[in-house]
Amino acid sequence: MGHDVPHRFLVVSSYLLPTGRGKALDPGNRVLRALVGDWQLASVVTLQSGQPWGPSCGGMNGRCNVVSGEPLELPKEIQGWYDGKTSVTLPSGRTITPQAFRYLKWNPDRYAAPLVQFPNGKYQVDQYFWGSTSKYADGLRTPGFYNVNLTVNRKFRLAETAQLEFLAEATNLFNQTNFNPSAVNGGVSAVLVENANTKTKIGQNSNVNFGTLGMSFFQPRQITLSLRLRF
Numbered sequence: 316m317g318h319d320v321p322h323r324f325l326v327v328s329s330y331l332l333p334t335g336r337g338k339a340l341d342p343g344n345r346v347l348r349a350l351v352g353d354w355q356l357a358s359v360v361t362l363q364s365g366q367p368w369g370p371s372c373g374g375m376n377g378r379c380n381v382v383s384g385e386p387l388e389l390p391k392e393i394q395g396w397y398d399g400k401t402s403v404t405l406p407s408g409r410t411i412t413p414q415a416f417r418y419l420k421w422n423p424d425r426y427a428a429p430l431v432q433f434p435n436g437k438y439q440v441d442q443y444f445w446g447s448t449s450k451y452a453d454g455l456r457t458p459g460f461y462n463v464n465l466t467v468n469r470k471f472r473l474a475e476t477a478q479l480e481f482l483a484e485a486t487n488l489f490n491q492t493n494f495n496p497s498a499v500n501g502g503v504s505a506v507l508v509e510n511a512n513t514k515t516k517i518g519q520n521s522n523v524n525f526g527t528l529g530m531s532f533f534q535p536r537q538i539t540l541s542l543r544l545r546f
Contacts, residue, residue, distance in 0.1 A: 319451075323363040330356045357466040365457035366496045369450050370426040370503045370525070378446030379426040379503045387454050389422050389526070397527075409514040411523040417500070421455070421526025423519075428505040430518055438507045438517055457496050460533070463488045477546040483538065490536040498531035500524045 332354045372379040386406055388394075393403050399415030407424045429444035467483040487493075504521045 319367055320363050320365075324361070326358070326360040328358050328360075332356065354467065354469045357468075359464045361460065361462045363460045365459050367451040368455050368457060368496065368499050368501055370448060370455075370501050372426075372428040372440070372446055372503045374428075374440065374442040374444070376445055377450070378444075379448045380429055380446045381448055382425060382427050385425045386422055387425055389419060394418075394420050407514075407519070409516070409519065411513070413527055414524050416530050417524055417527035418529075419527050423523055423525040426503045426525070427518055427520055428503050430505055438505070440505050457499055458494050458528070460493050461491050462486075462493065462533075463491075474546075477544070480543040480545060482541045482543065484541075485536065485538045487534060487536045493533040494528050495531040495533060498528045500527050500529065 332351075334351045334354065370379045371377045389405070396418050397403075397413040397415065399412070402410050402412045403419070404410050405422065405424055409424070411423065413419050426448065429441040429446055430438050431441040431444075432438050465485045465488045469481050471479045471481070473479055500522070502522050503525055506515055506517055506519045506521045509515060509517055
């Protein structure tokens with residue numbers, strides 16, 4: 316389940332530019348042919364759905380409870396990157412301050428850790444309770460993965476048995492930001508003491524960074540240039 320990707324579109328292509336001798340765009344000049352002829356392009360395009368993830372409440376089984384009436388995703392106007400100083404009001408009415416360099420997307424109040432109350436009136440997370448969520452909750456998927464790689468190469472014949480190959484390779488050509496699955500903070504704990512200032516109640520998720528994406532990305536654009544002598 317952790318690697319379930321329902322939609323994946325992959326294209327592998329290769330194209331020889333029509334710029335050499337006898338080609339549609341033959342420059343008709345020996346020098347120009349040597350410069351612009353026989354260039355080859357190759358590309359790999361990957362578009363795929365994100366991977367599923369679920370809330371974890373630790374304990375014996377890691378299952379959490381779903382809080383009725385709480386939306387899964389937060390309103391679009393409060394989704395985004397936070398600096399560790401900016402507070403935001405959740406749909407439940409409580410105020411939280413997400414950690415710096417976290418992208419807030421899912422609702423921390425959607426899930427709650429099961430509680431048990433001791434004879435002295437204090438609360439603690441129930442380590443033996445079997446929560447109502449599944450390991451991978453419906454609708455919880457990491458952002459999709461979108462990537463384009465491009466290769467440009469040309470071979471120059473130096474002699475009958477020797478040739479020089481120029482190769483330019485670009486991975487993540489458009490420098491797309493792709494999150495690693497590990498970027499998601501899915502830990503759920505419990506508030507044990509109310510806070511009237513932030514309207515935080517006992518039993519709510521004490522992990523205010525739940526449902527955020529951190530600074531864990533797949534590699535940014537990288538370009539490699541190389542020359543290969545073959546003989």
